[in-house]
Amino acid sequence: MSAELIDGKAFAAGLRARVAQQVPAFAAATGRAPGLAVVLVGEDPASAVYVRSKGKMTCEAGMESFEHRLSAETSQEELIALVDQLNADPAVDGILVQLPLPGHLDSEAVLLRIDPDKDVDGFHPFNAGRLATGLPGFVPCTPLGCLMLLEDRLGDLTGLDAVVIGRSNIVGKPMAALLTAKSCTVTLTHSRTRNLPHYLAHADIVVAAVGRADFVKGEWLKPGATVIDVGINRVDGALRGDVDFAGAASVAGAITPVPGGVGPMTIACLLRNTLVAAHRREGVALDEDSI
Ligand SMILES: NC(=O)C1=CN([C@@H]2O[C@H](COP(=O)(O)OP(=O)(O)OC[C@H]3O[C@@H](n4cnc5c(N)ncnc54)[C@H](OP(=O)(O)O)[C@@H]3O)[C@@H](O)[C@H]2O)C=CC1
Numbered sequence: 001m002s003a004e005l006i007d008g009k010a011f012a013a014g015l016r017a018r019v020a021q022q023v024p025a026f027a028a029a030t031g032r033a034p035g036l037a038v039v040l041v042g043e044d045p046a047s048a049v050y051v052r053s054k055g056k057m058t059c060e061a062g063m064e065s066f067e068h069r070l071s072a073e074t075s076q077e078e079l080i081a082l083v084d085q086l087n088a089d090p091a092v093d094g095i096l097v098q099l100p101l102p103g104h105l106d107s108e109a110v111l112l113r114i115d116p117d118k119d120v121d122g123f124h125p126f127n128a129g130r131l132a133t134g135l136p137g138f139v140p141c142t143p144l145g146c147l148m149l150l151e152d153r154l155g156d157l158t159g160l161d162a163v164v165i166g167r168s169n170i171v172g173k174p175m176a177a178l179l180t181a182k183s184c185t186v187t188l189t190h191s192r193t194r195n196l197p198h199y200l201a202h203a204d205i206v207v208a209a210v211g212r213a214d215f216v217k218g219e220w221l222k223p224g225a226t227v228i229d230v231g232i233n234r235v236d237g238a239l240r241g242d243v244d245f246a247g248a249a250s251v252a253g254a255i256t257p258v259p260g261g262v263g264p265m266t267i268a269c270l271l272r273n274t275l276v277a278a279h280r281r282e283g284v285a286l287d288e289d290s291i
């Protein structure tokens, strides 16, 4: 292995500490802590683990966590009614509805119902549009975390060639928009891309969000590339990324591990977005770039 390890777990701990530092001043100004509501529908064990971990870290940062666990049989109307209630609740600054939802529910309609000013996931089309057009809003947590790790490692990203693998609304597309805003030359690839290794051979930055264990091979990479592995794949009970770590680590300049890379950044960015939402809603000043 020659690549440097990008320690997302450590960076995320620092970010959560910076968020926590801002909470007392907000509480002094408003008489309350920032609040995050998390909605979990059904009993998917992986989702339950994430929700528990989000709740714990929210409290550790000094913020208020409101957990809503609904049965897998919850109707669309019941879920929408809960979103409306959270939209109207002044103690709630951020709302996260854990995805994926059970198949009978219309997740697009649920995401559309969330007040865009409380949309700390950044999944509402208003916020996707704001990101695409360069307006302030909320940026999805996973790509925001990836960008923070990239800028921490590389500094100014201007002019770098970036390849994003995967075009989902929650990772690939917003990642491409963020890198474009940072003046990278971005290639957004997906399952219909004809010759992925051709694009990767030129990439200074690779962000892999495919959902297939060990998919990206070391031979495809440009020597010295910075590789961000978003993938969370469970293989025989263990977590694997979307990048063949051993192969990639002998070619890349730096790489994130799985676990301990992007995952912890996602939760830390969720807390950051909640802090930002609280300040914006209350009209309390916050230097967002310093967090
Ligand atoms: N660490 C974290 O915090 C998070 C991790 N994840 C993980 O990241 C991964 C991606 O998640 P998500 O974006 O939601 O996944 P999706 O399944 O929504 O999207 C996967 C994307 O990969 C593309 N793809 C599939 N096969 C290939 C292929 N052979 N070559 C190139 N592209 C391909 C698909 O293309 P097409 O559009 O053509 O189908 C699609 O755009 C998953 O492992 C997920 O668990 C997700 C969110 C947060």
Ligand SMILES: Nc1nc(=O)c2c([nH]1)NC[C@@H]1CN(c3ccc(C(=O)N[C@@H](CCC(=O)O)C(=O)O)cc3)C=[N+]21
Binding pocket: 049, 050, 096, 097, 098, 099, 100, 121, 141, 142, 232, 239, 258, 259, 260, 261, 262, 263, 264, 266, 267
């Ligand atoms: N509305 C919504 N918002 C999300 O942000 C969202 C979601 N739904 N649905 C599921 C995905 C996935 N996701 C992860 C968060 C943290 C880790 C994480 O902390 N992972 C640890 C390991 C955790 C473990 O051991 O299982 C790590 O990579 O080190 C992973 C994945 C957020 N998601």
